[in-house]
Structure formats: C-alpha cells, structure tokens
Amino acid sequence: MTRRTIVRISALVVILLLAFAMLRIGRQHSILLDDKTVTVQGQEYKALDMVEVKVDKQDSVELVKRDRDVAVVTGQSHKIKVTYTDAQWNEIELERKIKIPFDKEMIVFSVPAFIENPDDDTYYLMPFETTSVGN
Amino acid sequence: MEKLTMKERYDEFISRFGWPRIIIGMFLLFLFIVAPFVGVSVSTSLSDTINRFGMNCILVLAMVPMIHSGCGLNFGLPLGIIAGLLGATLSLQFEFVGASSFAMAIVFATPFALLFGWGYGKLLNKVKGGEMMIATYVGFSSVAFMCMMWLLLPYSNPTMVWGFEGKGLRTTISTEGYYLHILNDFLAIPIGDHFTFPTGMILFFALLAFLVWAFLHTKKGTAMTAVGSNPIFAKASGINIDKIRILSVMMSTWLGAIGILVYQQSFGFIQLYMGPFFMALPAVSAILIGGASVNKASIPNVIIGTFLFQGILTMTPSVMNSAIQTDMSEVIRIIVSNGMILYALTRKTEATR
C-alpha cells in the first residue's frame, strides 16, 4: 500500500465518521410526555394531577391528568426535569439525563413511571405504538 | 457469386439501422402486440398514432434542409413556429373562416418565416461550429420575446383576447370555426369504428415532403448537400456557402411555420406564450430516431422517425396504464428522446464535421 492510498482511505474513513456523527447529532426525536396511568412490568403507576416537565432548555410544559404533550429534540442525550407536588404538599424536583435510542423517532416518556423509578429508563421510556393513539 | 451470408446480412442491417433504432422499433412492436391483451384497442391506437404522425411530421421535416446544409440539428425550430403563430393569429384577426383561414394563415406566416429565417441564417453564418447551442437559445429568446409581444400587440378578435380586459392574447385559442380539422377531414377515410385515416393531412405532408425531396435534387439542392457534407469542396467549386446556408435556414423556418399550422388544425388549439418552448426537442429526436445524424437526413428518416416516436408516445401511456396501473410514459419519453439526441451528438463519425 502506498502512502497515497493510506491517506485516501483515512480521509474516507474520517468523512464517513463525520457523516455518522452528523447523523447522530442532528437526528430529531419526538418525546411524548405522558401523564397517564400506566402498567409497567406488572406494576401500576397512577397519573399525577398536575406536573411540570422541562426538557433541556425548552419552555416547561404543564400536564394535568391524562395529558400528553410533545417535545421535539435533536440528538440522543437530554435532560428532563420533572416538578410535582406529592401527597404531603412537598414540591419535588427530579432531574435525570435520558438517552433516546437512535432508531426511535418517537418515544413515550411516562411521567408517573419516571417518578417512581427515576434511575431505570426501562420503566419510563417506551416505544410509541400507533395503536395507542385515540385511547 | 458472392452471396452474403446470413451473418453478414445481419451485420449490415444492424449497422445501417443502428441499435437504438432497432430497440425502439422492437419496443413499439412489442407495445402493439401487448396492447390487445391488456385491453387497449389496436385500431384506436393506430388511428391516434397516424393522427399524431400527421400532426408532427412537417415539424420534423423542418429539420431536413438545415441538416443538409451542415447547420446541424435545428434546435431553433421555435422561431419557425412563431412565424406560424403570427400567421395563425393574423388569419383569425382578419376573420377568415373555413379553408380560406388556413390558406391565409400560410400566406401571412410566409413573409415572417422568410424574414426570421433570413436573419437567423445570417446569425448562424457568424457562428459556424457553434450553431446548435446558439440555435437553442435563439429559439428560447424568441419565444420569450414573443411572450411580451402577445401581450402588447393590438389584436382585437374577441375569440382570441382575454375577455375581461379586451386586450392581450389568450394562452390557448381554439381553432374551432376557423380551420379546425380542415386537413384531417379532407377526404378522410373511416375504416371501422375506431380508425379514421386523415387523408388530407397525410397528403399535405406528402406534397411538402415531395417538394423538399425534389428541391434536394435540383442544382441548388445538390449544392446544399455539398455544403453540408464537404464545405471545402463546395467552396472550391464556387458555391456561395453562406448564401446556401441562409437558404436552408429559411426553408427550415418556413417548414416549421407550416408545421405548426398543420399541428394546430388537428390539435384544435393555437398555443401561444410558452407553448412553442420545448417543441424543438421532440422534433429533433424524432428525426434522429428515424436514422438521421447531425449532418445527414432524408425524407424516409422523417417518416420512420416520426412514426416510431409518435407511436411510442401514444402507445406507452395507454399500454402501461392498463398493464401495471402506472403511467411511466412521461419519464420514458424524456429518457428516450433525449437519449437519442445524446447518441447522435456523441457518435464519432459525426464529431469530425
């Protein structure tokens, strides 16, 4: 292999890596912020009466029971901050980083499930199924 | 006793016809064979094909003189078409009706065609070697220029102008009541329910084709061929190359003008403004499909080419639609017609003109 070929191949690799990076960084996802009663892994999580959700630096949204809102984000890592009042009227603020799977264009973020298990995203991040529309 | 073997005959046939032509011919044949199986009436299709053949063949014939004199493919056909449009609109403006309106349209178109052709020829003489590109743009700019003129010229026949303003010509004008189907219906022979042979139109084409053919065999005509095929020899034998070229351009332009009138009488509408814009390309590719090249063309080329090209244009949409419920005809048309032009432009033997 000549030096020329090496340079060419590495340039190609760099470009491909760049393309791949761009694909990841620029990929747009919709996070459906859900405040509904859900059953995950055999456990039921009750919807909250009122909750405030803030994704990254976007305006925070307020959700009442059975509400759904959408946050459109680019990239896979995001910060989600949930503020709610518990039964004892304490205002609680939960903030976590979430990672959206690259291949999911839409993902449901279940607020009630998140509050109970904020450290395990298998509970509160779930794929969006079109059949759930209209429920 | 030198009898050609099958192989040699075959090779000669191929080289004389050229692969693209054979493929297109086969394709058309295939379409006609398939047509009845997918529920397309062959007689209707054939009738349509012949009708469209008659509509377009004079426009294709307009390529011949310029190719003969070495001016290349007449991409400037829209200029001739504009002369025809002027003739048509003037004839309507003066309210000639019936056959006389068609005759008068030709009469009115002729001086314009000759004048435009003369100027166009003069211009092309100044740009020998770059004719085709400039012809294209002469066509385009003249169409765009006439767009302004159609708005401004003081036409007043109410069938032609915009109703609410009373001025400025409409984009399409019906030839009904004037010269609609004047040639189509002349001696038309109905065969069966779905097939009508437009005798008048074909006869008119035959007449013009004969005139062109006869001209090319006169002294002037042979001189024209000489100018195209071997300009150095032509110059040496004392032919005024520039004059001959101008003559050929004038002929082409006039034929273009007549061609559009024939087209309109069958089509039923005069299309103004951007209508003539892309009319050169189908005509150019038709004659190339017929076997012409950038510097060689004959009447049979015109007939075969127009028939094949218009045949494919008529057959593909109907057959495709019935067979696979998809109309790819537009895409096929674009690829076939421009592919033909590219094929002609890139053939080695012709690049040395």
Added chain:
Amino acid sequence: MKITKETFIKLFRNNLVTVMFVIICAFGIPLSGYSANYLIGEIIVRISRNSFLILSLLIPIMAGMGLNFGMTLGAMAGEIALIFVTDWSVVGIPAMVLACILSVPFSIILGTICGRILNKAKGREMVTSYIIGFFMNGVYQLFVLYAMGPIIPIKNKALVLPRGYGIRNTVNLIGIRRSLDDLIKVRISGVSVPVATFLVIAVACVFIVWFRKTKLGQDMRAVGQDLEVSSAAGIKVENTRVVSIVLSTVLAGFGMVLYLQNMGTLNTYNSHTQIGMFSIAAILVGGASVNKASIPNVFLGVILFHLMFIVSPMAGKNLIGQAQLGEYFRVFVSYGVITLSLVLYEMRKKREANDSAQLLETEQEGYNND
C-alpha cells in the same frame, strides 16, 4: 490618443453584456420604486443563495469545456441527498453537513457519466451537456418518482405521494430551513447579513483560487488552452476533463444544498431545472465568457442579474400596468443574455482565428522577404 480609443472600444465590446445590464438596471430601479434598503437586503439574500452554485461553473470553463449546463446534475444530487436527510429526520447544521457528504457519491457518479459523454463530443460540449441535463432529469424522475418507496425505503409518510411510492411535489425542508443563514446573523442598518453563509462561500472561493495553483489545476488550464499540446506534454487529457466536470458537479451539489436551505422548500421536480440556466446567465452577465471566467464575474453577475430579476416585474407594472410583462421580460433577458454571449464568443473566436492567420501570413511574408 488613437490607442486609448481602440482599447476603449475593445473594452466595451468585450463587456457588452455587462454594460447592457448596468443600463437595464439603471432604468429599472427607479421605475420599480423599491427602496434602496429593500433592494440591498434582497441582493444580499440572492448572493448568499446563488453564488455557490455559480462558482461551480468556473472549473469546467478553466478546462476549456465551456459553460457546464450539466451542473443541473449536481443540483439533482443535492436534492436526492436532502430528501434522504429529511426522511431520516436529521435537522440543523448537522443535516446540511450530512446532505453535503451524501450528495458527493451521487455527484461523482453523475459527473463521471457526464464527463465521459462529453469526451465523446469534443467541440460541442455545451449543447451535449445541455441535453445531458434533460436526459438525467428523466433518470432522476425515474429514481425519485418510482424507485423511492418500493426499492429505496422512505419511512417518512409526509414525503411520499398518497399512492404509496414516489416523492411528493414539494418537500418541506423545515428542519434545515435557514439553519446556516441564521447561524451567525448580523444586522447592519436594518439589513440582515447571513455571515456564516458568506463564510462558506468565501471558503469555496479560496478553494478555487488554491485549486488553480495545484498541479491538477495547471493541467486543466493547459487542457483548456490546447488539447493536442497538453496531450503531447503528457497530461491525461480525457481524465482531466472528466475530473473537472466531477468537481463542478460536486460543487453544484453543495451549492444546491445551500440554495435550498435558504429557500426552505424543495420542489422535487422543478427546483433543478432552472438552476443551470439562471446560474449561467448570471455568470455571463458578470462579464464571463465561454472560455474565461473569474470569481469577480460571479459576484458582479449575481448582483446585476438578480437586481434585474427583482425590479423587472414591478417596473413592468409601473410602466405598462402589467406585472406579467415584467416577468416575461426577465425570462427574455435571461435567455437573451445567454444567446448574445454565445454569439459574441463565437464571433470573437472567429475573429481571433482570422487575426492569428493574418499574423502568420504577414510573418511568413516578412520571412520570405528577408
């Protein structure tokens, strides 16, 4: 005194198109009644939108292949890349970078085909590249209208025609709309300037200046001067010509991405068809000719051509009362400019050939007299 007059006439003759345009604009601007601020703002938008595309024409001119009407191929490559990027819902600057990278393989394939065909049509490159543009438009339609969907998967339903395959007539590029223009935005007395876009264009200019000085660039200029001589000098003529077309196509692809990010919508079947014509008209207005063009020609051309473009409908309306007339006028002028430039070029070529023949003759006479 005589010499200055002659040079003046020569200068005038060589820049006839530009002079004409200055005159048209000088009449058109007051007639249109637009304010200076509005016009400057519009012109800045047009420069940022179009100049990259026009820059792509420079390289083939350098290689003696005339005005590359085949630049529409690059535009198609850019459009295909943008369709994919939109389908993958990538947005913002990353989307533009990705679209540019993605357009390159398409541009290289299309450019190579175009270059190879043009090598078979030496001496009539322009008309051939013009027809290639039409031909490839058919192939593009086949690809986008029939292959996208059944063969090439398109997930985004908003892109696909209701019948289930093929891309819709318009694709909304909301994700990348003005993303580069708005990256660094500066307002100067009410006129917003898309600084980032201008930086990208500046990089392209620097690239072209640098490219001229490279070995390949030098080879191209030699090929443009004389095919036989450069062939004798050991330059791979055919290859060099193909490379020049490929480069032009790639740049045109980038240019199209830039153009469409400014427009914000892609007319799937129309956006590219006019691009070649307008770009070529603009560079000619800027004083370029078939065999000579420079970066200043590009910018002067964009300014003058688009000034005419902006003012003519309004001027037509104020002059005759019909905006339509102005619109036809600008179409006429666009085509007219190309016609005139081509004619002037061919005439100059003929005159120069005559001159050099005469020069040769007189030289020989002098030699014989000695």
